[in-house]
Amino acid sequence: MKEPSFWRQTGIVALNEWSDALRSRRAIVVILLYLGAALLTMNSFLSVLLRLENELAELLGLPAAQQPGAVVDALWRSDRFRGLVAGAVRSESLVSELVGHSPVVLAFAGLAFFYTPILVALVAPVRVAEELANGTVRYVTVRASRLSWTLGKFLGQLLLFAVALAASAFGAWLLARYRLAASDAWLQAQGLFVWTFRIGAYGFAFLGLLMGVAHWTRSPSRCTALALMTVFGLSLLSWALERYEGDGIRQLFPLVNQLLPQAYRMGLWRASYAHVGPAALALAALGISYLLLGYAGFRRRDL
């Protein structure tokens, strides 16, 4: 019997993490959680959008639109509206980038950037802490390396996250199709597809960060609390570092900010892959680095 390779063992752990999620129906709960977050937030946004459309029609003395979404679409594409937005953001190039996408896609992205780190914090790190707390990990570490276990758990959770995120994007698209029948469904589908990857890159960094954090505690409840505190704490820190950058020691603030996933969110908003690519790469590197930092503590720890 040949000892399986490191990567093979990692794959077996990842596959087990995924199939365990399916067996326990945890996968369904996670998918429903992402889907629910997407549908709830998107539904609220669409309600506001449609109210706006009706108010606009009323203001112009026009009959209510037969096909909801037609006015919004027309407005979104009008030069006057683009000029209005350009005046607001003071950048013609950024306007082209933003207005190039459907408002539904932008709303989905904006909301998902907000709730994805929170959902990752609620779902993923506890899986590590649970196994450390109840000793299940000991059955694995006499057979496979601790790094295999860490990476396997991460990859399993990544797969679950990817499926849940894709499901939430699909749900948002279906809802938009239902409530904005006149809008361009194909354009929305394309936009949502692209933005799912961007949000995925953002979530990847948080997944690595929070699963890394999970290696430092044995208590599942403490782990979840720590993960949520990390998400909100780093958001606050990133905001403060941007807000208070200046002279002297504060010149270092942007540099420190580069170590936080939140610093790369603006890069992901841009249309050009010259911006998106480096931001996504940096987020991937951050995710892996934070995960390995967590592993560094776990590597020599008593189990």
Place this chain on the structure above:
Amino acid sequence: MTAALRFEQVSKRFGRRYALDQCDWVVPEGTCYGLVGHNGAGKTTAMAVTTGLLRPQQGQIDLLGVGPFDVARHGGRVALLPQDALLPSDGNALDVLQFYARLQGLTARAARSQAAELLERVHLADRARNPLRTLSHGMRKRVMIAQCFLGQPELVLLDEPLSGLDPYEVAHMRALLKEKGAGITLIISSHNLHELELCCDYIGFMRNGRCTRSGPLDTIMGNRQAVTYMVDQAPSHEWIESTAKEGEFTLRYDAKDNALICEYPADAFTPASLNARLLPQLLKAGLGIIAIQQGQRLEQAYLSGQDNSSAFTSSH
């Protein structure tokens, strides 16, 4: 004697308290080794240190002749039943065993068939697909024992393997351990000394983080130099003293077990000659003899090294 496991001056400290204190310990290859000790003696810590779950502060460990535990060298060769570790509660027994078997390098098919076979052996074939959380404590314990024998382990460490099992399953697991343990090294930590007597051929006593005594079961139980008489009532001190004085042996009475233990010099007596000498005197003293056993019970051997409060002794 080749050692499957060797500790040299191994210490493991939790805070200020030493769980293992410069422990020297040798487990001969191919033995079924019973590890005995009071709560907190260091048995579980010794097993965890052996399998790399805990890292000792000092000392050398040689496991299967290739140094301390390293999963690259020992993965699949060493198996462990941890005392207080839970199996994944969401999975079922078959899937969990397959997962562990695959980590050890078995193909999917081999893992499946071996997992099914082991579950059959631990009488859980009909519960193989039930979630582990729905199984009783004893059933889960049997799954934990089964996972130790996946693949071809050379050394298996079992921490309290029979606790929580019903008497029928205890007997069955004992037979399974004997069968699966043939040709490999088994280390069993248990407080059930009777079970260790039945399972093991080598015994080690642990106390305060050290292995205080170790040897073949026969030697530990004094099979060649002791006979235990189970009697129906306690003999008097005077009778014990006078009888021991007349013969050239030591007599000790264990009040807890109603056992009169006679230790004799091997060059002066055989069990038969001792019986010929002592039995008439026991009968004459009006003591009813319930049973005669060569050597002493493991429990007596263990307790005699720990605490003599319930025994009184006299020698010539």
